[in-house]
Amino acid sequence: MSRVGFDTERKIQLKVLTKEEEDAIHWASLNILSKTGMKIYSKSALQTLKDNGVDVDFGTKLAKIPEHLVAEGLKRFPKAYNLCGRVKENDVRLDGRHVYFSTDATGVATYDLETGEKRGSTKEDVKNAAIISDYLPGIAVFNPCVTPLEVPPHTHTLHELDAGLNHTEKHVMVEAVFIGAEAEVEVKMSSLVVGGEKELKRRPIISSIMCCIFPLTLDGGAMDASMVFAKAGVPVHLMSMPQAGTSGPATLAGCIAINNAEILGANTILQLASPGAPVLYSTVGSPMDLRTGGYGGGGRPETALLNAAGVQLSKRYGMPSSPGSMGSMAKMIGPQIGHEHTLVPLTMALAGGDLLNGLGMLEGSKVLSFEQLMIDHEIATAVLRLISGFSVNDETLSLPMIDRVGPRGNFLQEPHTFKHMREIWDPSLSDLRPYDVWRSSGAETMEQVARRKAKDILTKHKPVPLDQSVSKQLSAIIAEVEKKPFHIGTSENW
Amino acid sequence: MSDSGEDIRIERLKDAVVKYDLDNVEALARAALDAHVNPLAAIQRGLAKGIKEVGDKYERGDAYLPELVMAATVMKKGVAILEPHLPEGTDLGGLGKVVLGTVQGDIHDIGKILVGTILGTSGFRVIDLGVDVSVDRFVEAVRNESPKILGMSALMTTTMVNMPEVISALASEGLRGNVVVMVGGAPTSKEWAKEVGADAHAGDAVEASSLAKGFVKEG
Numbered sequence: 001m002s003r004v005g006f007d008t009e010r011k012i013q014l015k016v017l018t019k020e021e022e023d024a025i026h027w028a029s030l031n032i033l034s035k036t037g038m039k040i041y042s043k044s045a046l047q048t049l050k051d052n053g054v055d056v057d058f059g060t061k062l063a064k065i066p067e068h069l070v071a072e073g074l075k076r077f078p079k080a081y082n083l084c085g086r087v088k089e090n091d092v093r094l095d096g097r098h099v100y101f102s103t104d105a106t107g108v109a110t111y112d113l114e115t116g117e118k119r120g121s122t123k124e125d126v127k128n129a130a131i132i133s134d135y136l137p138g139i140a141v142f143n144p145c146v147t148p149l150e151v152p153p154h155t156h157t158l159h160e161l162d163a164g165l166n167h168t169e170k171h172v173m174v175e176a177v178f179i180g181a182e183a184e185v186e187v188k189m190s191s192l193v194v195g196g197e198k199e200l201k202r203r204p205i206i207s208s209i210m211c212c213i214f215p216l217t218l219d220g221g222a223m224d225a226s227m228v229f230a231k232a233g234v235p236v237h238l239m240s241m242p243q244a245g246t247s248g249p250a251t252l253a254g255c256i257a258i259n260n261a262e263i264l265g266a267n268t269i270l271q272l273a274s275p276g277a278p279v280l281y282s283t284v285g286s287p288m289d290l291r292t293g294g295y296g297g298g299g300r301p302e303t304a305l306l307n308a309a310g311v312q313l314s315k316r317y318g319m320p321s322s323p324g325s326m327g328s329m330a331k332m333i334g335p336q337i338g339h340e341h342t343l344v345p346l347t348m349a350l351a352g353g354d355l356l357n358g359l360g361m362l363e364g365s366k367v368l369s370f371e372q373l374m375i376d377h378e379i380a381t382a383v384l385r386l387i388s389g390f391s392v393n394d395e396t397l398s399l400p401m402i403d404r405v406g407p408r409g410n411f412l413q414e415p416h417t418f419k420h421m422r423e424i425w426d427p428s429l430s431d432l433r434p435y436d437v438w439r440s441s442g443a444e445t446m447e448q449v450a451r452r453k454a455k456d457i458l459t460k461h462k463p464v465p466l467d468q469s470v471s472k473q474l475s476a477i478i479a480e481v482e483k484k485p486f487h488i489g490t491s492e493n494w
Numbered sequence: 495m496s497d498s499g500e501d502i503r504i505e506r507l508k509d510a511v512v513k514y515d516l517d518n519v520e521a522l523a524r525a526a527l528d529a530h531v532n533p534l535a536a537i538q539r540g541l542a543k544g545i546k547e548v549g550d551k552y553e554r555g556d557a558y559l560p561e562l563v564m565a566a567t568v569m570k571k572g573v574a575i576l577e578p579h580l581p582e583g584t585d586l587g588g589l590g591k592v593v594l595g596t597v598q599g600d601i602h603d604i605g606k607i608l609v610g611t612i613l614g615t616s617g618f619r620v621i622d623l624g625v626d627v628s629v630d631r632f633v634e635a636v637r638n639e640s641p642k643i644l645g646m647s648a649l650m651t652t653t654m655v656n657m658p659e660v661i662s663a664l665a666s667e668g669l670r671g672n673v674v675v676m677v678g679g680a681p682t683s684k685e686w687a688k689e690v691g692a693d694a695h696a697g698d699a700v701e702a703s704s705l706a707k708g709f710v711k712e713g
Contacts, residue, residue, distance in 0.1 A: 041601065108651060108681045153652045178599075178652060219601055245560060247604050290558040293608040294698040295680070366680060 012387055014350035016308045021253075022316060025309070028257035029264055030067045032216070037064035038265045041220030044180075044227060048273045065265050073268035076275045079318040083141060083235060083355070084203040086169040086193065087464075092140045094280070094320035094354045099387060101345075101380040102141035103133055103373070104326070104358040105175035105209070106160070110146055110368045113454060118367065121146030123159050125368060128458055129360065130167035132373060135461040138381040141207075143173040145360055145368045154182070154485045158478045161186055161206065165193050166471055169463055173237070175209040180224035181486040183208070187232040189474050193466060201233030204278065209237040212262040214247035223269070230270045230277035237322050238263045238270075240310075242285040244302060246293055252285075252302060256309045259283050263310075267319075280355065281317070283310025284324030295364050298327020299340020304347035311351040323348045326358030326376055327365060333372050333447050337362065342379050349387045356380070374450035378429045385425040396420075428453065500531050504540040507572060511544025514564045516571065523575035533576040534584060541569045541576075545615055553700065559608070566615040588617050589710050591641040595623035595632060596679075597656040602649035605679060605699070609645060612699040613706055618643075632660045636669050643706050646692075647679040654681050658690035674709045678702060 017025070039061045040046050049063050050056040056063045080095035092100050110125040111118050129145040144160035151159045157177050164172035177183050190206045191197045210226040213219055226236045240262040242248035242255035249255055263281055270277045285306035289296040297303075307323040314321035325345040330337035341358075348356045358365065359380065360373030390396065401416050411417050429449050431438055438444075444452070465471065503526045510519040526536045548565040551557040594610050596603040603625045610620045621639055623631055636644055644664075648654035657677050664670040675692045687695035693709070696702035 106651075147651050149651065153655045156651055178650065213602060214604075217601070221599075243604070246608065250560070288559075290560070291552075291555050292698040292700050293559040293612075294605070364680075 012350055012389055013352055014308065014347065015312055016305055016351070017312050022312060025253065025257050025260055025313065026316065029261040030070060032257060032261040033065040033070060033265050034067055035064065036216065037062045038216045038218060038262070040218045040223065040269075042218065042223035042227075043220070044273075045218065045220075045223045045269045048227075048269055052272050065268055069272065070264050070268050073264065073271040074317050076271040077267065077277060077279050077319060080320070081235070081278050082203075083171040083207055084194075084205050085171050086165075086205055090140075090170045092171055092355065096315060096318070096320065096352065096354065099349050099353065099384060100140035100355050101138055101325075101359060101377075101384075102173065102322070102355055102357045103129060103139060103143045103145050104361045104365050105143040105145060105147075105173065106156075107146040107361055107363075107366045107368050108149065109363075109366060111362075111370070113370050113451065113458075120149045121368060122150055123148035123163055126160055126163035127167045128370065129368060129373065130164050130172075131461055131463060132370065132454060132457050134168035134170055134463040135457045136374075136377045138377045138384060139170070139359065141171045141173060141355060142168045143175060143209075143357060145373075152482055152485065155478055155482055157182060158185060158189070158481060161189055162474050162478060165189065165205075165474065166466055167463055172206050173209065174206055175211075177208055177225040177229075178219065178221035179486060180221065180228050183225035183228035185477060185481055187228060187234065189477055190234070191232075192470055192473055192477075197232060204234050207235040207237060207278075207280070209239050209282070210266065211239045211241065212266060214240060214242050214262070215258050216262060216265075218262075218266060218269075223266075226266070226270060227273050230274040230279075233278065235278040235280060236270060237280040237282045238266045239282040239284055239322075241324075242283075242306060243296070244285070244287040244306070245290060246288040248285070250287075252306055252309070255285055256283070256306055256313070259285060259306070259310060260313050279319060281310060281314030281319040281321040282323060283307045283321075284327070285310070286324075286327070289329075295329070297329030297340065297364050298324050298358065299329075299337070299344055301343070303327070304344045307344065307353075308347050308351040311348060311353045315352065320354045322355040322357055323351075323353040324358060325353070325356035326361070326379075328362065329364050330362055332362065333369060333375065337372065338375075341376055342383075345379065346383050346386070349383045356383075370454040371447050371450040374454050375429060375446060378427060382425055382427075499529060500535070503529055503531050504536055507536055507540030508544040508547070510572065511541055511565050511568050512547050514561060514568060516564065516568050519568045519572045520575055523572045527576065527579055533579040536576050537573055537580075537586065541572045545569045549615060553704075559612075559699075562615055563611055566611070588619055589707065590618060590643075591621060591639055592618045592643045592645060592706065593621045593623065593632075593635045593639055593641040594645040594647075595627035595635075596625040596647045597653050597660070598626055598628050599656065600648050600650055600653040601625040602679075603647065605649075606645070606647040608699040609647070609678065609696070609702045612703045616703045616707060618706065629656065629659050629663045633663050633667055633669065636664060636673050637667070641673060642710055643674045643676060645676045645678065645702065645706075647677070648682065649679050651681045654679065654686070657682075657686075657692065661691050674706075676702065676705065 083092040110121045126144045133139040133142045147156045148159045191200045208229045240259040242259045286298045286303040325348045326341045328337040328340040359376035552562045614620045676694045677692045678696045684695045
């Protein structure tokens with residue numbers, strides 16, 4: 001198997017909105033931004049808007065963002081760029097023409113690969129997830145899956161990043177950065193690895209998620225952090241999570257209009273503060289659980305419709321996308337997560353999302369299962385295979401061969417078969433053998449095969465480590481922060 | 495139920511809640527008052543009985559949350575008409591006060607709002623301190639409001655650590671014994687509640703409500 005991520009071009013395409021519907025949502029979002037406005041708990045973000053003539057209320061934190069600034073914001077971001085790996089072969093090209101997969105973040109528990117027990121997550125888990133993701137070709141980007149609970153809370157994301165940078169050569173994402181000073185440390189750490197801040201701008205080996213708070217609210221610390229990342233040239237995933245029925249209207253159209261407004265609003269601020277900042281359009285929506293009002297998980301038909309609508313809008317704006325793709329409230333590996341983790345990513349791939357996230361997690365992205373990570377990779381590779389379709393030409397039609405082999409013939413021995421057979425998707429976990437053969441060779445379930453293979457990867461696969469001196473400096477930076485914690489919270493300034 | 499005029503009018507008030515009849519509940523309440531129906535009976539045997547029926551349906555999984563919320567809204571509208579006509583000092587028989595808040599550093603409170611809504615429909619008086627609530631504000635609210643229950647929420651591993659801060663501040667102020675402390679939010683768990691010295695953890699709003707009712711009955 002190839003070491004680097006798949007580079008799948010899309011042949012099959014899906015749209016969930018007509019052109020008229022797309023226009024209507026676009027105009028609705030502009031109306032929401034200029035009339036209803038957004039609550040923005042970041043002083044620097046509000047100041048940026050005010051400096052550009054926006055009607056801002058520092059008391060209520062409400063800003064009404066006019067259409068001309070949104071339009072300006074839409075002109076400024078790069079329409080195609082790379083999420084870079086530590087090595088060039090692992091670069092992920094975001095240009096609307098390829099589809100990639102990433103893991104998820106940030107859970108708080110892990111199913112132990114040895115004991116099978118669910119326990120609090122550790123840095124060792126992040127490391128192991130990084131090594132497995134580094135190995136699996138269908139995973140292009142590593143998001144740290146879980147947070148290390150054994151380290152001081154204000155250093156959670158720093159340790160996540162440290163484990164990622166040390167144990168995979170692929171692009172690393174950071175999530176749940178909720179303070180500007182924390183982002184500065186992460187920029188410093190990544191710059192060290194890539195060879196300076198200038199080089200980080202040229203080759204962003206990390207990207208950061210900024211999660212808006214639905215509806216129409218931007219967290220202060222998260223926004224401050226995003227402005228730090230944007231300035232450093234670190235791509236920011238502008239994530240909006242409409243929950244139809246609670247934080248959003250029960251109607252998907254209303255949800256996607258607010259979702260689009262949030263992403264356009266956040267983009268406007270970043271582009272005004274740092275023109276040309278690379279961004280991604282990230283819709284991670286779903287209906288609430290109508291019976292409890294709780295998080296409904298991300299594996300439902302409405303999830304697929306909402307996130308596909310997000311992808312379609314991202315294409316309208318020429319903004320690369322990272323739509324919510326795998327998500328499930330399933331408590332264990334089994335049929336529920338199997339169908340949910342297929343339905344939505346398949347739809348996202350058909351819609352043409354660039355970076356599809358969410359591999360490896362149970363319980364609404366709260367719990368990491370290495371076995372599920374392996375199974376999700378299997379699904380991901382099948383989806384990537386499916387969307388590349390097949391080509392029709394003389395070679396693939398192969399009429400002379402068909403004529404030669406003729407009725408009741410067999411193509412097994414043909415050089416043409418030998419030449420093309422590896423183009424067919426090869427499952428690494430699904431068992432295709434007859435019952436008796438499967439039974440006599442151990443009767444393993446898919447979960448057991450996944451566990452065995454995950455352990456095998458962890459024993460055998462050795463990602464190229466960072467230079468020892470760099471690795472030591474990363475630890476030193478974190479140790480420094482551990483000694484002198486920065487204040488955590490939305491209210492650091494005011 | 496007999497078919498006296500009073501009983502029929504009270505039954506209609508109950509039905510208004512059960513059928514989420516937001517448009518007609520006020521008129522029905524006024525009509526009951528005009529017909530000299532006892533306002534306390536109109537609330538207790540009418541509106542409150544209706545919300546109990548919807549609440550039971552909800553707990554069985556037969557009603558959706560927005561339906562429960564709508565039923566509560568209908569009831570509130572009816573109560574607003576009837577309440578001024580109750581004799582002064584009438585006790586409507588609530589379950590007591592609950593103080594809720596999302597801990598410092600965190601402004602994610604959708605779940606907490608739902609918990610407040612459900613507790614409100616269950617008969618608690620809910621005082622919601624909002625988001626980004628400091629340790630001092632929690633302590634102050636417990637001191638001033640003397641709630642039976644304090645509920646804290648957090649969405650982030652970086653902010654949930656403020657929960658034990660609040661609990662130990664309550665202890666050092668001598669207030670911990672007076673209040674049941676419940677915690678919730680995505681990164682929290684039963685184990686977490688135990689670790690930080692809370693009395694209970696709820697995984698969702700329904701569990702929060704049944705736990706809260708249990709504590710009040712015990713107390």
